[in-house]
Amino acid sequence: MITLITTSIFALYPLSFQKSQIYNNYRASSLIMVTPVAHAIDVRELTKVINERILVDRISFSVTEGEVYGLLGSSGSGKTTTFRMLTGLLPPSSGSIKYFGVPFPSDSQARLIGFVTQDDSIYPSLSVMQNIEYFASIYGVEGALVKKRANTILEKMDLLDRKNSLASELSGGMRKRLNIAVSIIHDPKIIFFDEPTVGLDPAIRKSVWQIIEELNQSGKTVILTSHYMDEVERLCKKVGIMYRGKMMAKGTVDEIKKKYGIKQMEDIFSQFKAEEI
Ligand SMILES: Nc1ncnc2c1ncn2[C@@H]1O[C@H](COP(=O)(O)OP(=O)(O)OP(=O)(O)O)[C@@H](O)[C@H]1O
Ligand SMILES: [Mg+2]
Numbered sequence: 001m002i003t004l005i006t007t008s009i010f011a012l013y014p015l016s017f018q019k020s021q022i023y024n025n026y027r028a029s030s031l032i033m034v035t036p037v038a039h040a041i042d043v044r045e046l047t048k049v050i051n052e053r054i055l056v057d058r059i060s061f062s063v064t065e066g067e068v069y070g071l072l073g074s075s076g077s078g079k080t081t082t083f084r085m086l087t088g089l090l091p092p093s094s095g096s097i098k099y100f101g102v103p104f105p106s107d108s109q110a111r112l113i114g115f116v117t118q119d120d121s122i123y124p125s126l127s128v129m130q131n132i133e134y135f136a137s138i139y140g141v142e143g144a145l146v147k148k149r150a151n152t153i154l155e156k157m158d159l160l161d162r163k164n165s166l167a168s169e170l171s172g173g174m175r176k177r178l179n180i181a182v183s184i185i186h187d188p189k190i191i192f193f194d195e196p197t198v199g200l201d202p203a204i205r206k207s208v209w210q211i212i213e214e215l216n217q218s219g220k221t222v223i224l225t226s227h228y229m230d231e232v233e234r235l236c237k238k239v240g241i242m243y244r245g246k247m248m249a250k251g252t253v254d255e256i257k258k259k260y261g262i263k264q265m266e267d268i269f270s271q272f273k274a275e276e277i
Contacts, residue, residue: 038101046095073242114188124168139186173204
């Protein structure tokens, strides 16, 4: 569109000027190339086979920068296996993963991703601050920057006054928040949350939602898995629904409800089971 407008403006110049070198240089430098914007995450035909069992079966989806995307599916459908491939913990059997148009993994992507795992990643015998410093060192974040970032993140996670406590002495909600803190100390652009609120009480679940929303508002692209549809409807702009390793449906929550004629997102899971039988 912009190229077309610029081209049509050039057509207004006299023919003699249009043939000159000055005009041609000017035209070349003024034309704006309109190229499609690369997705933050682009997954094509991603597959994982272990011992001849297909755990993830040629799934494709993409996530726009700044979006919160939900990867949903009943237990054992392949969500964590997918996350492990997307974060470099498990090599795919086939398929491709690109972050901002660049094939993964590459050297430039080392600090791009943060992964808040389903189970605790933190070390119980280290203090809150020591955990932060340890994870920062893994990502090469050192010196004054660690202290500065740690203080900001611990304040955001409401853990600043517990920075000298052992991780083993924290409550479940505090441990979850420390898990998030250690996973984002390197300031990643894309953050994976695998079942971020499982086993947490309602008030703590809401505080985790707020943390995810704030991270998203500060420009982070978020991809999460969840079995809680209230969480999904509050946080996710788009979702992908897995069943037995396959991607069965993709779109906004409203689009999926409309397509399958369901009132509540919970009903989507029984839908696939029914289809299978
Ligand atoms: N390392 C492994 N070796 C063999 N099978 C595995 C391995 N990891 C996972 N699986 C199997 O792959 C399937 C998908 O597991 P995955 O953990 O990805 O599911 P999920 O969708 O995350 O489930 P949940 O909602 O319960 O966390 C399961 O049948 C699981 O037993
Ligand atoms: Mg899982």
